[in-house]
Amino acid sequence: MIWLYATCASAILFGIGGFLLKVGSHKNYSEASMLLGLYFVGSVVLYGMLLRNGGIYFNRDLLGLSILVGLGSYFGNAFLVKAYDTGPACLTAPLMSMSVVFIILLSAWTYNETISHIQYMGVAIMVIAAVLLGINFKNTAIKNKMWSVFVVLGIIFLFLREGGLKIAFESGLDNVMVLFWGYIFASALAIIAFLMDTKTFSILSKKNKGIFLGAIIGVFSGAGMGLLAYAITLGPTAIIVPLFSARNIITVLLILIFFKEKLSSLQWGSIWLMLTGLLLIS
Secondary structure, eight states: OHHHHHHHHHHHHHHHHHHHHHHHHHTTOOHHHHHHHHHHHHHHHHHHHHHHTTOOOOOHHHHHHHHHHHHHHHHHHHHHHHHHHHSOHHHHHHHHTTHHHHHHHHHHHHSOOOOOHHHHHHHHHHHHHHHHHHHTOOOTTOOOTHHHHHHHHHHHHHHHHHHHHHHHHHTTOOHHHHHHHHHHHHHHHHHHHHHHOHHHHHOHHHHHHHHHHHHHHHHHHHHHHHHHHHHHTTSOHHHHHHHHHTHHHHHHHHHHHHOOOOOOHHHHHHHHHHHHHHHHHO
């Protein structure tokens, strides 16, 4: 059951990291600065993990999946920050868990993993919760209509990240190695975004604080993703990924403690319904 402990630890680390992204958004830190610090330090953490297991290597087989995971990770986090900037974090974090639905379908239909009736019930509850949130979309806490676009794009790219790791494992590749090169690719994207972002140069102090906060998040992200990649090599993905998605429960609880967001009763009900679905899936 080592995979279970690794997955739980991964979810906790990532949940804290997701909360810190909200903190950076709340303080108006540059998205480019935070992601630069995140992926640079995250790459270093993953490099340290690989050194303990015999070092790093690169070949043609790693290229495609590393790019897929890197794109999914970078843009998944970028759209998450944008969603935090334009709407309530208590809605954003649970909705990002919808990527787990696609992972379950990938595992069941492509790799014939067994999905329990309880897990399917959890998926159905999450879909119902998402529909209810859509019905009650108009709310003063949502700053503009682009919020829903950012959430949908975030879900898609997070699915690419976690689905890419699943495909890598099924292809016989080292998940941590794929993740490391994915983070290197994401670091390159972060550098480009940082250099092109005029906001990072207009507010020097906030730029430095954004990089520093991103570096802290990078420790949680690198360690969390490394543990997730390790867990996938040992246990059933159809259980591991949903359990990992419980990271958003931790993020929501931290947001509820430290931030006060105004939501309607239906939205609060939808949030708890979605978290219930996550628990059933996990």
